[in-house]
Amino acid sequence: MLGYVLRRLAAMVPVLIGVTFLIFALVHALPGDPIAAMAGNRPLSPSTVAALRQQYHLDESLWTQYWYYMTGLAHGDLGTDFHGRPVSELIAERWPVTFNLALTAWVMKIVIGIGVGVYGALRRGRLGDHLALGFTVLFIALPGFVFAFIAQLVFGVNLQLFPIAGIADGWPMSFLLPALVIALETAAPLARLTRSSLVEVLRSDFIRTARAKGAAPARVVWGHAMRNSMIPVVTYLGLSLATLLGGAVIVESVFNLPGVGGLMVQAIQTQEGSVVVGVATFIILVYLLVNLVVDLCYGLIDPRVRRV
């Protein structure tokens, strides 16, 4: 087990190198001059520009810059923004918001997605099945911000159940509405996956065995089919949590939540390449680690892949 974890951690290194380099190169290729963006409208003397360029290694080649970054990263340094603040500090400030939002949205998504999927599988081909699936597809088709505005209007302004924006009320009140928006938007693939997986499991021989034992329908579904049908779903749920932890840009901005997604957008707008790369690196690390945890959880559900 420990050996497996260590091997998996080691395998992350090349992935991390590859992906950070890709982002690094993309940021490097962005049009525009970061120094000019930093100065805003003020004119800068050529000597100041040159000094700044040198300070931020902008006069060096891509390879050299990447080397500097990776050396820093190896020491746990994600770089600094143009004001000298460490990127890790910026992330630490915003991480609790993203974490709370992501986890709340994820749990809601599981409840809605698996609920709809199971309902559809058990009533497959009937009206309820089609309605439930149609409902989830509706939320995919609706642009995220439209739905977010509607939610704000209905639950925030008219019903006054939740705050409209901001995090003044803390968790859970400030997070429930944006989390619900994210959950509904992303529940459809989960519902479909759950439905098809459960339908397939319900056709398998061991379900017939359970029925031949005289098990009541509820026991057949919950005692035998559910856990088996969750095997492919768990993989998807892991990826989904990892994606949510990377920040939800649109929902964060509509609900004015200062999360990691907003930090990233802001950094791209102000052309602060170091922040973009630092935040991206952090998100990738979270993604890889969440995936590892999910793979380890696999064995809990499916004894066939259990590692002793």
Add this chain to the structure above:
Amino acid sequence: MNLANRAKSTVDTASPASPPSSSALLEVTDLRVDFHTRAGRVHAVDGVSFSVAAGETLAVLGESGSGKSVTAQAIMGILDSPPAEIVGGSVLLEGRDLLTLPAAQRRAARGSEIALVFQDSLSALNPVQPVARQIAELYRIHRGMGRSEAWRRAVEMMDRVRIPAAASRAHDYPHQFSGGMRQRIVIAMALALDPKVVIADEPTTALDVTVQAQILDLLAEQQRERDMGLILITHDLGVAAQVATNAVVMYAGRIVERSRVRDLFLDPVHPYSHGLVASIPRDLPRGSALPAIPGMPPSLTARPGGCQFHPRCPLAQPRCRTDEPPLLPVKDGRESACHFWTKVGER
């Protein structure tokens, strides 16, 4: 092998194969199962009747697609419907018609009074549950036992079907067992509640020949101890010969011959049975082709008229294309569905 000898000796003393009688434990009469397909309604089981007495082993023989497994599942009440629909007949278990029982009573009988041994033990067992838990489930459902009591009984059952070190293997999962051991677990599941009738649907098809013999041995021994009725569904005449006394041969959803197994081997009274017996591999000169029945069983959606077997039959006459022969007594208490049964095996 002693088992085969035993089978032969019981053949001699057993009553001749007979149509359903009132002394039977399980009595299937005129069972009809239709499937609703895109091409319309097809008759998968078309008027099948047989009976099994306590301590009797009945072999149901036939190729794949002949309706054997559908018959078994219809008796158990575990057909998926739709697409399947039981459209007629009765299944009397000690006089009670299982087909008309309310759902809850039917479930109560399933697994405890009548049980099924599945063919493929790997797919028939839940991959994410320890094996003993799957056996214990029967005690929990039907006897209302608590977890630990049911588990203890399950381990006893594993021991009874001779799984070595049953107590320590009880926590293992199906994939950790060999095919033969897994089949023993499936048998333990079927026998857990001492059912009156066990239906074994191709119980040895997925196994090595040596393991096959052990499993048949186990089934025969358990049957003898408990005086159960055993219905052995198989396409393998050798398997039938090892354990069964009586046999019905199915073709395209119907019974075409009803005989004692020994008579079936020595003197089949239906050309299809004759073909089955003739195609058992024997000592043949090297290089000579194995005998086989030419052609394929009919597709359920494109049935030939008249006798279902006539397109493949060496004895077919013009009459066979139009007149469907009913299953009638022919000699020695045997039945055949062939107009020309007297000519079978002449050639």
